[in-house]
Amino acid sequence: xxxxxxxxxxxxxxxxxxxxxxxxxxxxxxxxxxxxxxxxxxxxxxxxxxxxxxxxxxxxxxxxxxxxxxxxxxxxxxxxxxxxxxxxxxxxxxxxxxxxxxxxxxxxxxxxx
Amino acid sequence: xxxxxxxxxxxxxxxxxxxxxxxxxxxxxxxxxxxxxxxxxxxxxxxxxxxxxxxxxxxxxxxxxxxxxxxxxxxxxxxxxxxxxxxxxxxxxxxxxxxxxxxxxxxxxxxxxxxx
Numbered sequence: 001x002x003x004x005x006x007x008x009x010x011x012x013x014x015x016x017x018x019x020x021x022x023x024x025x026x027x028x029x030x031x032x033x034x035x036x037x038x039x040x041x042x043x044x045x046x047x048x049x050x051x052x053x054x055x056x057x058x059x060x061x062x063x064x065x066x067x068x069x070x071x072x073x074x075x076x077x078x079x080x081x082x083x084x085x086x087x088x089x090x091x092x093x094x095x096x097x098x099x100x101x102x103x104x105x106x107x108x109x110x111x112x113x
Numbered sequence: 114x115x116x117x118x119x120x121x122x123x124x125x126x127x128x129x130x131x132x133x134x135x136x137x138x139x140x141x142x143x144x145x146x147x148x149x150x151x152x153x154x155x156x157x158x159x160x161x162x163x164x165x166x167x168x169x170x171x172x173x174x175x176x177x178x179x180x181x182x183x184x185x186x187x188x189x190x191x192x193x194x195x196x197x198x199x200x201x202x203x204x205x206x207x208x209x210x211x212x213x214x215x216x217x218x219x220x221x222x223x224x225x226x227x228x229x
Contacts, residue, residue, distance in 0.1 A: 046217050099214055099215060105153060
């Protein structure tokens with residue numbers, strides 16, 4: 001079965017500190033991996049994706065993520081958090097051989113001024 | 114402006130009264146999909162469509178129907194809604210990669226449905 005785990009429901013970080021939002025996945029083949037962000041009362045917005053190539057992926061708003069095949073992880077990171085980064089973050093995966101997406105349960109990030 | 118639109122944005126209805134939530138995209142995307150978002154469960158895929166007249170079940174298709182008669186539209190139909198279908202629903206669209214399969218999804222603003 002294919003699945004995505006986001007082990008932390010809530011992450012709190014002080015403004016200016018680095019942040020990490022964790023994601024691990026389970027797929028039967030090679031994955032396409034995505035991060036999306038949801039602000040209150042809005043739809044999801046794309047942040048970044050891993051398709052192939054360099055394991056470190058850079059995306060919007062200074063976010064980056066590292067694909068680790070051996071640990072089946074795709075953690076989202078940012079070197080210096082902003083209050084405006086406070087939102088709900090979702091990790092998603094698609095097996096390259098399928099057309100269905102699997103999302104994690106989401107991690108609520110709060111950046112404290 | 115490239116976008117996915119959903120209507121209505123908010124809907125309160127009663128058990129058993131058929132309803133349709135519309136979804137339209139103006140990006141000429143082949144792939145469209147419906148999700149429901151519930152606290153603690155994240156997003157779960159209900160149905161998806163790879164192109165006109167091609168639809169497939171996601172993880173939670175029971176109680177829902179979809180149709181894809183035109184490329185831009187992908188309505189979600191609840192023929193006999195029940196309270197357990199109270200949720201936040203999102204429509205999304207995506208281009209198909211040259212290697213096959215959907216890519217980055219673009220999401221609509223969401224429809225908050227309450228079934229009494």
